[in-house]
Amino acid sequence: MELDRQVRIVFLIAFLTTLAGELSITPFNGQDFRFALGTSVFLFLLLLFPYVSWTISGLITALFILVFRVGLDAASFPFHGFSLTESLANHVPSSFFYFFFAVGLRILRRDDPEFIPFRLGLYISLVDFSSNIVELLIRHLLSEGVEFSPRLVAYLMIVALFRSYFILGLYNSLSIHRLRTQHIEQQKRIxxxxxxxxxxxxxxxxxxxxxxxxxxxxxxxxxxxxxxxxxxxxxxxxxxxxxxxxxxxxxxxxxxxxxxxxxxxxxxSTMEMKLSEVMDFVARANGKYAEMLHKKVRIHCLVEMDYTTTEYVPLLTLLNNLTANAVEAISEEGTITLELHGNSAETIFRVIDTGSGIHPGDMSILFEGGFTTKFNERGVAATGIGLSHVRDIVQSLNGYTRVQSRPGETIFTIVLSTYELVKKGE
CATH class of the missing domain: 1.10.287 (Helix Hairpins)
Known part of the structure; x- marks a missing residue:
């Protein structure tokens, strides 16, 4: 199945290159030597499909171009006459160009597998230039006299450089777009x-x-x-x-x-995350949660310190819980601010919301298991274990919690030991 796919791609490369090769300019009057779009298409397709054989692709493309152009000459017989020998002499050099070009790129890929863009552009330009020289030499041997001059060499080199870097730029742009798409998908999975x-x-x-x-x-x-x-x-x-x-x-x-x-x-927990990444994840996740609840909630992050920790799972758990509670406390529209600051001794997180606030009578029992103010549409109370979990996580990290609340503003402050968060990440 994989071999059949590669064969189809090789024939596709040959077909598209042959068609594009008919769009060309002839820089030297009275000669059949020309610069065609086919070279650019051929290079782009080889870069796009690196897993196919470039040598075989060059050979098949050369045969396609030769047969196609000789066929066009034969089809024009009623209007211009047709000589098979003359037609072959005109088009065999072009076929050799594509084959030599593909072989040169194959050698380049073997000797320089890293494909550093700037260096790669110079190498491709050299292969392009050399292939044009080979085509001109074969054309000289078969039918025409070609006068080599510094002007001709400079012209061929300029075209090779422009064509190589233009196609490389186009290919790199496509690669960057593909990588960005993959990064977005990977980020979603993470x-x-x-x-x-x-x-x-x-x-x-x-x-x-x-x-x-x-x-x-x-x-x-x-x-x-x-x-x-x-x-x-x-x-x-x-x-x-x-x-x-x-x-x-x-x-x-x-x-x-x-x-x-x-x-x-x-x-x-064997992975590591920066605290800023933890904050960003909490903000994005709860932004989606607010959208699901059809609420207009703006979530801002203020990060004044940052370091790497392996304790990101408990941090995500407690911050997600507090931020989700803040989203639920906002009736229709409001703001949540996630703050992170501290020093070498303490790391301080704050979750500030503009919700309805906490009743003063509930402050003393807020973190007790079973306490809840949430009821579903049938009037059944929630489990009330969320804030008790927050308390337990904070205590496990040698920290403590403070709560301040009034109508229109609630502030949950989590103070953790920086040492506890850093020690496993070092």
Whole structure:
């Protein structure tokens, strides 16, 4: 299948070059030597399809051009007469030009695989110039006398330089556009992976909490079993033991799930990100979230310090949570400002929104598990674990949280240890 595709591309190169070769100028009066658009098209297509054989492409293109031009001469027989020998003498040199040009480029690619643009342009110009000289020599041997002069050599070199750098510029522009497109697609995939990673990290924290509760319940149920047994309640003690064993099985299953999640989170954390990149990702992700909620929210980032950290997953988790809360606190239109500053001892994040604010009575219980002000359309309360996760993440990084709120402005300040964020990134 791959071979068939390459064969089709080689014939496509030959066909397009042959057609483009008919658009030409003849610089020397009375001679069939000409500069054709075909050379530019041929060079561009070879650069565009580097995985096909350039030597074979040159050979097939040379045959296509020879057969096509001799065929045109034969088709004009009723008007100008036709001599096969004369026609071959006119067009064989042009065919040799394309073959020699392709072979020269193939040698160039073998000896200089890096393809540095400026140096490559000089090499291609030299191959172009040499191919024109070969064509003129063959034309001289077959039919015409060609007078070589400094003016002719300079003319051929100028055309070769212009043609080479023009096609290289066109090809590089296309390559840059292709790379930008690939970069955008790669950026989207990275953002999706980061969203998954931060989600997994949050679920890992929640599962770790559940594991602690399960451990406590297991111990209490087993203690209940012992007490009932000592009180001589065999039936109740067996039920308590059975419950304890079932809870233990749930604990083992949860441990396996937690181990898998921790493995994924640890694998994600082997990468590094700059804090400015974390802020930018949070701003873009929550900008899309605001659009999904049909809100006009402007999110600004103010970054006054920056460094690289491997702790970007917990940072993304807590900042995403706070920023998403800020988006939800804004009724229809507002502004969110993400600030980052600090020093060698502390790294300070702030999330400032122009939402409705927090009720003073809720400030003392804001970070407690289960506290929520969110209800769905059926009146069912949310889990209220988001801010408790934020608290736990901040504490794990040896930091603390401050909250200031009034109607029209809420400020969440996260103060973290710079050492904790930097040490794993070094």
């Amino acid at each position: 953002e999706q992976m980061l969203q998954v990673g931060t989600g997994l990290y949050g679920e890992t924290l929640y599962l770790q909490k559940s594991m602690d509760h399960i451990e406590q319940i297991t111990a209490r149920s087993y203690d209940l079993y012992r007490r009932l047994k000592e009180m001589n309640h065999p039936e109740l003690s067996r039920q308590a033991l059975d419950i304890s064993q079932q809870i233990h099985e749930v604990k083992k299953d949860s441990q396996r799930i937690l181990a898998g999640l921790m493995n994924l989170v640890d694998r994600e």
